[in-house]
Amino acid sequence: GAGVSQSPSNKVTEKGKDVELRCDPISGHTALYWYRQSLGQGLEFLIYFQGNSAPDKSGLPSDRFSAERTGGSVSTLTIQRTQQEDSAVYLCASSPSGTPRETQYFGPGTRLLVL
């Protein structure tokens, strides 16, 4: 079956522009996670969606970052007024119900470069 997909695979933008990154989780998975992987650093948690519950936004680095999940499926991560330090690989993951006993299934990521 289809795994987690993300688009675009690569994005180059100019400083100050807004960008939108998309994640399509595995069908039927209620939990969705966004992570950021900066060069030379580990993965950094950004945000977590579980069903219709309020998302856990505790990892978002600034108010320029926001995310939404429509219809409990597709999610969009938006970065406003991009900065060079936003350059990173943005990874999305999903899991069946979000319980700690489950593994997370990761997408291939979107590589963002802010010039």
Next chain:
Amino acid sequence: KQEVTQIPAALSVPEGENLVLNCSFTDSAIYNLQWFRQDPGKGLTSLLLIQSSQREQTSGRLNASLDKSSGRSTLYIAASQPGDSATYLCAGLRNTGNQFYFGTGTSLTVIP
């Protein structure tokens, strides 16, 4: 905040060698620990998940152990193969909250 450290950062071994990757974490209040593999330009693939009540998990040539009291996990790879070349990441999930804390990874190269 949970700090996860992986040693070594990079490792190069000849094919057929057994090897151990290390992961240490500062907060023993973890619910589970996972080992992932990341190939260049690709996402993460889960290898093994160890619940806090378990001490180890095995899958094929891979064996992962967890010692919560010392804050350590190891990934043992037996009879390494060139196809094992990748970056290996460990991640811990705390008892509270929804986020995994990832280490910076160990880049493994298996030389034919």
